[in-house]
Amino acid sequence: MKLATKAVLLVAALGLAACTNPNRFDNADAGALGPNAGGANAGFVPGSVDDPTSTAYFTQRVGDRVLFAVDQSTLSPEARTVLDGQAQWLLTNSDYLAIIEGHADEQGTREYNLALGARRANSxxxxxxxxxxxxxxxxxxxxxxxxPIEICSEESCYAKNRRAVTVISASSLTG
Amino acid sequence: MIHRFAAVLVAFTLALFPALSSAQPLRIEITEGVVEPMPFAVPTFVAETSEGAQYAEELSRVVADDLIGTGLFREIPRDAHISRVSSFAAPVQFADWKAINAQALITGAVSADASGRVVVKFRVWDVFAGTELGQGMQFASTSDGWRRLAHKVADQVYSRLTGESPYFDSRVVFVSETGPKNERQKRLAIMDYDGANVQYLTDSSSIVLAPRFSPDGSRVLYTSYETGFPRIHILSVGDVNSRILQSNEGVMSFAPRFSPDGSMVVYSLTQGSNTDIWAMDVASGATRRLTSGPAIETAPSFSPDGTQIVYESDQSGTQQLYIMPAMGGEGTRISFGEGRYGTPVWSPRGDMIAFTKQNAGRFHIGVMRTNGSEERLLTASFLDEGPTWAPNGRVIMFSRETQGAQGATALYSVDISGRNLKRVRTPAGASDPSWGPLQ
Structure with missing residues (x-):
């Protein structure tokens, strides 16, 4: 993991150095819209949220998580839309691996919630x-x-905690 | 890292007095009804050597606290005592103890020598009958084991006064918790049943869950995320060495528990969306699948005779309790009340099953007969879970978490009658207790 972190930082640093285009912010949107846009020439900081090949883009633009109803592991239409985007991204960025992390809210026994989180992640x-x-x-x-990511004991928090998060791991950088 | 308890405990009867055969021995019956606690007195034990003085006060205090903690006994404060006990051999002034209504009297003496050996001797008296209850005994240990000496004495007193097997000289393994809910740090820890002598068995670098003592208390099973995936580890309490028990990499395994003879472990294994119960022979590592339905089957617990397993399954749509043969096979549902039932644990006596119940937004610890009858809820709160039985099957310890952003965990204990709910003091937050055997 340390190697991967270093490699990502190195790429980011190179990207920054290459970013001399004064219009980079104007171009960034265009770059982000292109399905395969990437690299310093596209006018955005590689590895930034505007870089469609970046994990930041995956997390924030594609959406790295889907939410579930109480005690359920079935995917809602909204969840399927997000996952369609995730699948597209993963197919485009074929060097990456992903670990899907399943979670439950606090209203349940520990063992059952472990199994329930597994059901969600497996879905x-x-x-x-x-x-x-x-x-x-x-x-x-x-x-x-x-x-949990939210700590109140109300449905507003529980709803965000009942989630499955797709975590991209940069396998391509670790070789 | 862990200081191994090196005491040698020696018990022998002080045969100074002839055994008395009382037709109606002093006895407090533990029943379902409201119990009027039996009043007792424990004068500070007599220090028979100068080194013994430092232990006499504390040791007699722990004996009294053990008894008070059961809710079955009420201590008569020492400043109300009329008699002063200055010699262990001196005759008991029964009239003085009757006058303050002490039904039971415990006298004791402590000696210690320069080598660190501590010896305690004690007698239990039936004040109103004017007789000794049982016979005097003595226990010895190294100085760091003095609390165990106190628990040994209190265990004897408890047994003589209730007719039940005792539980004070026992330990609890649990998860120590610090930090807010979204950054909770968890460590495996072990302590005396009353929260004293906490020792940590792991650091907080990875999540650890639900430790379970082996029947002899020498090993602990727990679930750890050390490898990145929840996997079952087995730890030797003596040298604090642990190893991964379940060996499939990248596969989740959790909810382990020993068989009564300690040779097998039952646990849950997740494959795809399905979580089933498996059994593993600890020595050979050979595994056997016990359930195979598509539902979540977890939290297995053996009957004390080793022939059956109680577990939870959501095959009916919600978590419910089932019993199956220890070799696997069709489960028979035993829970039929409202709500969900999880984390069943078979009592050491074999007659009851403790569980967590979730109903109408509240959590309960409850007990039922093994056929599901006589369900009784012992607690109610925002979140109670994970019962564990005292070695004598009379008391249950469990985790309680409070509501809200500042929510914190703590251990509580309660009688199986539902009386005497109280918090077990721990240095930090605590969850997932597993009560070990009488030492």
């Missing part, structure tokens, strides 16, 4: 595979209720 994984992403590039894990 996502199966959907991505059905869209053509090779299963060899995907793994899933459940954190049950161990890693």
């Amino acid at each position: 996502v994984m199966e959907y991505l595979v059905s869209k053509g992403v090779p299963s060899s590039r995907l793994k899933f894990i459940s954190y049950g209720k161990e890693r």
